[in-house]
Each structure stands twice: as structure tokens, then as C-alpha cells.
Amino acid sequence: MVINFVLCTIYLSFTQPHSFHVTMTSSFSSGSSSSSSSSKPWIYDVFLSFRGEDTSKNFTDHLYFALKDAGINTFRDDNELRSGEAIQKSRISVILFSRNYANSRWCLEGLVKIMECWRSCRQLVFPIFYDVDPSDVRKQTGSFAEAFAGHEERFVLQTDKGKVATWRMALTEAANLSGWDLRNVADGHEAKFIKKIVGEISRELSSTYLFIAFYPVGINSRVQQLNFLLNAGSNEVCIVGICGMGGIGKTTIAKAMYYELFHSFDGKCFLANVREISQQQNGHVKLQEQLLFDILKTDKIKIGNVDRGMNMIKERLHSRKVLLILDDVDKLDQLQAIAGSRDWFGSGSKIIVTTRDKHVLTVLGADRVYMAREMNDIEALELFSWHAFRTSHPVEDYKVLSEQIVDYCGRLPLALEVIGSFLFGRSIVEWKSALEKLRRIPDDQIQKKLQISFDGLNDDTQKDLFLDISCFFVGMDKEYVLPILNGCDFFADIGLGVLTQRCLVSVNEKNKLIMHDLLRDMGREIVRAQSPNNPGRRSRLWIREEVADVLRRNMGTEATQGMAINLLKGNDMKVDLNVFCNLQNLRLLQLNHVKLAGGCEYLLRKLTWLCWHGFPLSFIPDGLYGENLVAIDMRHSNLRQVKNSKFLLKLKFLNLSHSHYLSRTPDFSRLPHLERLKLKDCRSLVEVHHSIGYLDRLVLVNLKDCKQLRRLPSSFWKSKSIEILYLSGCSKFDELPEDLGDLESLTILNAEDTAIRQVPSTIVRLKNLKDLSLCGCKGSTSATFPSRLRSWFLPRKILNPTNLLPPFHVTSLSLRDCNLSDDALPRDLGSLPTLTNLELDRNSFQSLQRSLILIYL
Known part of the structure; x- marks a missing residue:
């Protein structure tokens, strides 16, 4: 049974902040609408609830003007009918409890509405106790008891009594919140008291309100996904990373998440631009001081050095439930200085880190990582x-x-x-x-933002690796590209790991190197900027017109390390090979369907990749051979012979597919490290050099559609390294020798549409064979399989103990269109323990064996 998994990508997007002002009123309309949705914009910064008869002409008046002078847009409204709407559209409610506050039914109704918004809309609420004991408010004693005695005397109906109970609960809730008591602040001096209140409100506004985005495009799904990863309701200290390339919206997501959660924490801090600040003098100390200042709400803290700051964070915050956002982190030491350990913070704390480098999250031990993706x-x-x-x-x-x-x-x-x-x-x-x-030419503003990731790479080898991929190798197979770049001494295996962790390059499910188009363009623009007006002085050339101009005018220089032009077949552009005499630092060369004139006498010693589809000559000039060549790709060439007088010790890939005039392969003894040989559709190929059997690193041989090829040299079948062999379409290939069983590493054998008449019995020795395809093999209608085929498919425990053979572990067997009849198959074919795919269509079966039927049940 085959199960296909479908991976779904969730696209998430962005939102905008709310705007803020302050309103001031002494009344509330009981007929106002219910609390607003959190998606509505805030209109006011502060709603001030007070008893007008007590304080409107003294303390409240002074507080109102102090807020206004502090730059908080204050709106004064004594119209009770408008207060319900104002409460809903205020970000903070300040409740001024005075002796006669509870005497006002309008104040109490407003208080109920405030506490509803506190519960449902994340509104901040701060009580001020002005000449009244907080316990009197909390327990409704003292002057508050007298006020409620009057209310209960007037209200006799059961519904009215329920309303009184609601008022009592609202008073208790509000009095339990953190606020200010005049008697305990500034020795009762009202002016100092008001200054303290305004300072706290201003600080709260500045630390709470983060600009998110001008135009919202569906923030909810992104926030919900991140909220799930944070496990926000749990008591664990959780660290979640938001990772992705520059410009993809990591900071926007973090701001939206901060805005969603901040009301639930004892302290909160959004540390923006961590990378940039940390590069300043004493940058880590500045970040530590900002963290403590935002959470502790105290006067500016002076730390002195990083180690002291780390200790102070742990000592002062270990019992506090905090929300901490660290935005744009690119080095581990930044995290260690600010959030070095979970035990620095209290139970239930949540830490969100945005970064372009997934590795810092791995080292930090982040619980989960959210990979930000581009929008749909x-x-x-x-x-x-x-x-x-x-x-x-x-x-x-x-x-x-x-x-x-x-x-x-x-x-x-x-x-x-x-x-x-x-x-x-x-x-x-x-x-x-x-x-x-x-x-x-990419936009400069976008270029600078994206180039931050490039500039942060550790060394020139990683930067060269990125530039080579962006200019030449996007969309190519990783296993093909890495050896080429390793041949350039770029340490490509670790380098690609770094590029992947930093979200500059990724590898898709088909093992192809992929890169966001704008990152690719960013890399190419870095190269273009090396010499905007003279392409010949750039390190890499890939634009067709510029490459053609450089070649025609012989403008190449020693600065050129890579050059690629991909013309259509039949293009009449001609190049004199002597142009390469000026390109002695050339490492990468692609000249698809470029024609030649003259010869090349100067050796390209640094060349590691030669890709020349449609190569026009019948032989390869010695000047194109270099001791550093890792890959030669000359598909669709006019080659008739491949003679090389030099040892190519680094060559791993040779692709001469579709070279219709090639009759013989090169002498492989001069290519001792060859790993992949592709000769697909070489229609004239009649001989494979016997030295192929001595290549102890060769893993793939593709001879598909080599229609003149009848057999492989006997040395080939002794190979211990061959894993994949394609012979399909070799219509004259008529024999698999008994030595087939010596290919101990073989995993895939595809011999479709060949003239093979007999499968040798030694195939049972191929314990690694997983995929066997003999479709269309019509060399014989009755003897396609050996008499011992039956034993191949039996597990070890069923085999005759005197003739033990390893179990046959084929998972895919294709016998389509083989002219097979009922008695051509073994009776126990269905006993193959690992078989998941069996193709038997277009044969001459009258019925299926019972064992085969059981496969599908």
C-alpha cells in the first residue's frame, strides 16, 4: 500500500496599529453598546472615570491638563451619553476613586463597562485612590458602605438588586488592580502625585503601542499559528523563534503577537533592532538596561558591564511573568546577554526571537520555530x-x-x-x-535590507558560495553543485548549511537549490556593482548580452571568475577560443550552443565547471582541460571522440548525453574519481572502454537509448560501487551476464525495452536492489526468468537451510509488456516481503495467481 502525504503551507499576513487619544468624562450612558471587538481601532489613549462633585475643579482638572501637557491628546467630555462609547474606544481607563464615587449611579455603571473592556478587550485599567482607603473600595466599607446602603434602600426589585451586586463585583475587581494611593506616594503632595501618574501612563503608552503596519492584510491566522506554538496559556517558560529571510515580515508578526499578549503579563518589553544596537559601544549593556527599565518601570538603570547585567536580569525578573520580544537577532552572544536561561524569568514567561539565522535558535534551545513565508x-x-x-x-x-x-x-x-x-x-x-x-537593477531600499544577511556572513568563502549560486546554480541539484563549489575551495558543505540557516538558500523536496527571486537579484546586484560600466571587470557574468559583448570584443580580465551564456540551438554566435587567454581565473564556464573559431592554447587551470551544450567540435581541445575540473557537461555535442592526455583527478561528473556522433567513450583510467557518467541517447555508441570497471567511486551509469550498444565490458560487472544502472531503450542490448550478481551496491536496475532474453540467477545476490524494471523485454516469451526465480521472493526463514540466500528486498518490480503468460511467473511472487509496486499490465495472462491477488487485499 502506498500512502501519499500532502503538505499544506499556511500563508499568514499583516495588520496595522491603532491610533490613540485621551478623553475625560464624569458620566456613563447605560444605554451604550457592548464592548468593542479588539479589531476596532482605539480612538483615545485614556478614559478618566471620576466623581465630578468631588474632584472636577481640583485634582481631576490638574490631572487633565498634566496629561495634555505631556503630549497625550486629551478630550474632556462631561456628557454622560457619550461616555459608554468613549470607554470602548480608549486604550487605558484611569479610575479616580474618591469618597463619594459610589454615590453616583453613572460612575458605577461606567465602572462596570470599564471592567468588561478590561476582561474582553485587553484594556489597561489603573485605579487612583484619592483620599480614600483602597480596602473601603474593595470591601465596600466606610463611605462606600453608606453609598450602597442608599442604593439598596432605593432598589427593591430583584433585577435592581442584581445590578447592585454587579457594581460591588466591579469595585472589588478594580480595587485589586495595581494603581496609586495618594497617601502612600510623594507624602501626599498632589503635584508630585500627578507627575508620577502622568509619567507612568506615558511610559505605559510608549512601551505598549507598537506601529505594526500601514495596511493590514489578515494578521489573524499568523498570530493564531504563533500563539499555538507559544502555548500562551501554559505556565512553562517558552522560547519561540520567528525565522525567515529579510523583508518577509518577521518583525510585523512579532509586533502583532506582542500586541495580542502583553496585557496578560506582569512585565513586557519589545527590544527592537537588537543586531544594530549590539554593534554600538556597550550595545549589550544598553539592551540589558532597556529590558530592566521597561519591565521594572523604575528610573533609568545603570549596569556597567554585561556580566553584571546578566546577574541583575536573573535577580530582578526570576519571579516575574514577562513577555519579551528580541527583534532582529543575528548573534548568539546577544541572546546570552539578554535571555541566557529560562530560569532568569518567572513561570509562564514567553520569549519571542526574530532572526534570519535559524542556527542561533538551535543553539539557544528554542522550543519551537515558526518559519515565516511569503504571502500568497x-x-x-x-x-x-x-x-x-x-x-x-x-x-x-x-x-x-x-x-x-x-x-x-x-x-x-x-x-x-x-x-x-x-x-x-x-x-x-x-x-x-x-x-x-x-x-x-533592483530597488536600492530593498537591496540594502536584503543585503544585511549577506554582509553578516562569516567569511569570503561563504559570500562567494552565495554569489556563485545566485548567478549560476539556482534550480540545480544540490549533489551536483556542491562538489563543483568544493572544487573552488569554498567548503561548500558547511557553507551551504550556513546559507540555509540564514534563510538565504534552501533545498526543496527534489533536492534542488532554490532562492527567493529577490535574494537572487540581490546577489547579482552585488556583483554588478563591482563594475557597473565595465562587465569585463566583474567577478561573474550571466546576462546574455553582456557575456556576448565580452566574448566578441575580448574584454575579459583576470577579475572574471564565472561566465554563463545560454543561447538557443542554432544561434550563429561565434567565439575564438583564444579569448580565454585573458580569463585565467575562470572557475565556472557555461557556453551553451556557442560556436567556435580558432583554438585555445592557454590552459584554464582553475576551471572546475565546464558546461557547453551543443559543443561544436568533434574533439575537446587540450586548453579546455584543467586539473581542477569537477564537472563536464557537453550534452548535444558534436563530439566523435573524447581523448584527454591529462589526468583529471577531480572530475566527478561527465555528461555527454545526446552526443549522436560519439561512438566510443574516453579512457576512464584518466578519470579515476568519476562518480556519475551520463551517456543518454548517444545513438552511435558501440563501445564502452574496459577501464570503466576500475572506477571504484562510480555510482551512476546512464546509457538510456544507446541503441547501438550491445553489451558492457566484463570489467564493469565486477564493480563494487555502482548503485544505479539505466539500460532502457538499448534495443540491441541482449544479455545480462552471470556476473550481474557481483554488483553488490546496485539499488536500481532499469532495463526496459531491451533485447534481454534471460535474467541471470545471480540476481538473487543483489541484496540492495530495490527497483527492478524489465518492461518491454520481449527477447523471449517463455524464458525471461530463471528457474530459481521462485526462491528470490521468499524470506530467509522459508529458504532451504542448505542453500541460504539473502532475502530479495525489491520494493518496485515492473514487468509491463513482456509477453508473459500465466506460467512465466513464479507461484510465490506475492510472497516478496517488501514489494509495494508491481506492474504486470500488457501481458498475456489468463488469470492471476492467488498469491498475487493477496497483495492487493
């Missing part, structure tokens, strides 16, 4: 439209252009915002010109 097509077009048109969709005449630009941006939020804003209000002609320019 619908979200990307909407975000772009908000910036380009100030609407949620493109203007009709601009729709096609908008889709093209969104495609160019690769659904990266940063690019959508920058380019959308740049194009706002411009004509279609300007849009087309801008898009054409962007395809050649």
Missing part, C-alpha cells in the same frame, strides 16, 4: 494595491501590470510595500519603465 498571491496583490492605489484591488487599467510587479516581488511584503509606494500616482508608461528597470 491574493494577499500579495491586495497589499501591493493598498500601497499603489490606496485601495484593496488594482485599478482596472493597471491590473496586468500590477500582477507582473507582484510576480517580480515574489510575494515579499517589503518589496510590495516599497515598490507599491514608489509607483503610487504614476502613469502606466512610468510603471512599465520602472518594471523594466527593476528587472535589471
